[in-house]
Amino acid sequence: MDAAAVIAAHAALGYGGKSVLDGLEFEIPPGSRVGVLGPNGGGKTTLFRALLGEISPLAGSLEVTASISTVAQTDRSRLDYPVSALDVAVMGSLAGMPWWKRPGRAEKRRASEALEKVGLTEQAKSSFGDLSGGQRQRVLIARALTAEAEILLMDEPFTGLDNKSEARLESLIDELARSGQTVMIATHEVEQASRWDLVLCLNRTQISFGRPEEALSKPVLEATYGGHIVEIPGQPDLGVLPAHHHHHD
């Protein structure tokens, strides 16, 4: 197996010396799809901020061995901004470019290829704000691909998507993982996470980490979400959350 993309060892994360997430102990191989589960305030956002290098571990170590990029929730991006899908994808090329350089033809080509990979070649010239939620999400993924990120963090990417867009995004995540990208997805969808390679359950501490069939037991989910778990029919060991839990922070 290749060297791990992300390694956490006894890591504790927090702000101003106060820990909000501890006991992090995991190794994520490249090319994995990792579901990051946990309640609001459970530490998902803090983990992502630490992975992006915005905060340093209070204790232990959190090692990111490859270039990393985040795919923000699209409801945080500006829909009235005068840019096309291609313009947004090109923005990714700024990563690692010296400040006096401007993106040129090579960067535009890379951005076009990224848009092609996410299936948006036809929409390259459309205004970002005119695209559907799912398409906007894929444009932001294209931006991360243009940045040549090997690890992609997605924060609740399925929020607000219709079934078709959701299926499309899920197959894109599969495809990214197949081509070697590590994708970490913060989500509330336990059932969806159970189809990925690894799950990381957080509730102010690491509850469990591993393959879904091992790491997603009912006791784990209860410790992660604090009860209110509904069993999936036919899969008594696996639970799902009541639907009203599907909001995001």
Place this chain on the structure above:
Amino acid sequence: MIDWLTDPLAFGATTRALIEIAILGTVGAAVGCWVILYRLSYSAESLAHGLFPGLVGAALLGLPILLGGAAGVLLAAALIALVNRFATDDADTATAVVVTTLFGLGVLLALSPESPPGISELLFGDLLGTTDSEIIASAAFAAPVIVLLWLLHSRLLAVGFDQGSGPALGVSPGLMTGLVLSLVAVTVLIGVQALGNLLVAAILVGPAAAARLLTDRFRPMMMLSVVFALLAGLAGIYISFHAKIAAGAAVAGCLVMIYLLAAAASAVAERSFGRTSLNQ
């Protein structure tokens, strides 16, 4: 008709005013696009008014206006930053208090008995009084602004679109916002001689806001913005010459007219085609 167009050009003052407004219009319209996209219109206007005591102080002390303006900008920026540290929940009000205080202080100084005549030019500008050396100074300040905007275009665009992505892309959002405000300060310094402290904000906000109504792509927005500023400058100076009204006010009036026309055109387009802009 030809005479109407050529008469003003017989005067050196009008020609110099046209050159000055062309420089100021280009810079103001270009920087203004970022002011609009970064939602910094209020900050830009505050900065313009907040540096007033610096201008008056320089005039009273016989120092170059640019020097006083620069000192005024630094003072205003420092005070705004200071009060915002204490009034984080209502930054706009804190800024308003600082700016009004500074502006009042400037007016107090300007209206003191020792004030030399002509100090009102600081408020309303003296476009037709532009000298050759002022044109050279304007060009010298304008050139690096344009070069910086060109160089950093993609970074400004990326941060304006999504502040949160800045660090991952190696661009500091705070640095980019600071850069836009600094360029606003330089533009105000260029414009204060021509349009005065009260009207200079018009060239920063007017053309870009009008252009924004008509397009949803950045490049055409910036080109339209510059065209609007140049048109308003040209029309304002001609109107000023023939109607014998103050040049700065005429230019500002034309900027407002262009904005209103753009707003009307945008509304008509939306009603007729169900589109929010003309180029989709």
